[in-house]
Amino acid sequence: MNGYQRFFHGSTKVCIDVGALPMSLDTKADLFRLRLRPWTEKITDQSFRLLATVLASLVGLILAAILLTVLAGSRTAMATFGLGFLTTSNWNPVTNEYGAFTAIYGTLATSLLSLLIAVPLGVGTAIFLTENFIPSKARQIIGMMVELLAAIPSVVLGLWAIFVMEPFLRPLLNSLHATLGWLPFFSTEPEGPGIAPAILILVVMILPIITAIARDSLSQVPTELRQAAYGIGTSRWGAIFQVILPAAISGIAGGVMLSLGRAMGETMAVTMIIGNSNNFSLSLLAPGNTIASMLANQFGEADGSQVSSLMYAAFVLMLLTLVVNVLAQWVVRRLSLRYT
């Protein structure tokens, strides 16, 4: 076997023994064509490409299939209730009247309010964990605990919420009702499960997401930028709020939107603590419902037009998350245009 043949058949090791090249390879073009691959390698490449294409299109197909089947399932409900479904809050399987307003209100209230609490907390924690306020050992430990928080199964959190958190918070919620009871949002007496405890458990669930993503985006702010800020006599707060946070804002906004999606769709823990009531009340202290918890609660014994109504509600939930995602991408693009 001469050098030429060895080159042809050795697929991994490329060695060109110029001296041993036969005379037919005298042009440059031939030299570049030298590294011919064995047919096995070609087949592998091609089949891998095929497999990847199939799998990738499968993702789109599955998404479309889910959307279409849910839409098809909700056709009867859509025909019967129309858009009124979104604004009425009857949910009566006996008379077959359905309206999802309570659940939509619950979904929006729990997810937005939990975000309102979790964003400052999470971003604040992330700042604390990236700017060296405390020794790096302590920061690592706290960071690890935040990540562990994300690993708690939601059913465990729900259980904890019912038996520990809610009784513990009852006095606080009571005093909220006593002092701010004139506001419609606190107008009912807390009696156990309700929207407020659901909001708090959602905070616990999305806090690690926001913190982790904000921490990553903050730590990716280049050192040079920090130095630039401090180098002209910016105080630490000035540097954080006027230079570092703006530079990380698009990543943080992405994380916030991700957790909003999570909060809207979260089912288990919310179902366990929200009270699952379809009687509409503005009050956050009263039991309520979210679309997700309603679906989880009712699919078992539902039939006929109730199934169709549940499908309709599911479709609304999907639309909501879709809107959130589109909004998120728009926000991220706007913010990153401004700062990079």
Next chain:
Amino acid sequence: MNTSMNPSSRPQSTNHNPETCLSLQNVSISYGNGKNVAVNNVFMEIPKGKVTAFIGPSGCGKSTVLRALNRMNDLIEGCGLKGRVLFDGQDLYDKRVDPVEVRRRIGMVFQKPNPFPKSIYENIAFGARINGYQGDMDELVESSLRKAALWDEAKDKLKESGFSLSGGQQQRLCIARTIAVEPEVILMDEPCSALDPISTLKIEETMHELKKTFTIVIVTHNMQQATRVSDLTGFFNVTDLVDYEGKVGCLEEFGETERIFNSPAQQATQDYVSGRFG
């Protein structure tokens, strides 16, 4: 506001020379909580209104010493300093001294241009604003850009992002930004290392201009640049210590640039400036 930097309340060191701007007294700096000593026993008197250059082989601690002059090292975890750094006789590492105020009075231009992700105008206005500048901002922006020799190139695109400038222009923008907060000293860490000869010359001209109002300390690997811009030169070198394993930086020789380059007292300096190093 920290007032300990006011001249009236400044505790004077015993024999403070009014010509001296920054004085390093037996300064040793270490990283990793004292594990790695970067420079050892540096004594140095940096005079006012002059350009002082730091030269020396890579890793000998020039940047480390430079950053110690405006407490930029505070931002590096585990970096510690022994000895004293006096600015107009005031110990910069005194407990009562606010590092933020130190950095406002002793500005810094970095090796890599690092404009803020803001407009050219904002890049300059930002520092002035946070330092409580009350005057006409447009005027300040223009005069700072003029001093940094960037006005002609940037005057038509003040609203554009700082990143829309070339590397050399960005570096001059960073100089303008530093000038705008009106420090007393400007520290420059290899400000021309990423620039072409023309931008380099422009920045050197800028330095000649700035020298009239500021004290300048510059780190450079370019011998010609050191001879062109500086009045004094400090040559840093790495040595072995008796009771420490590994190389440690030290100040080998410090004096008039003229003398350091033509008739240095140390053989190592002679070797380095004539390119016979290592």
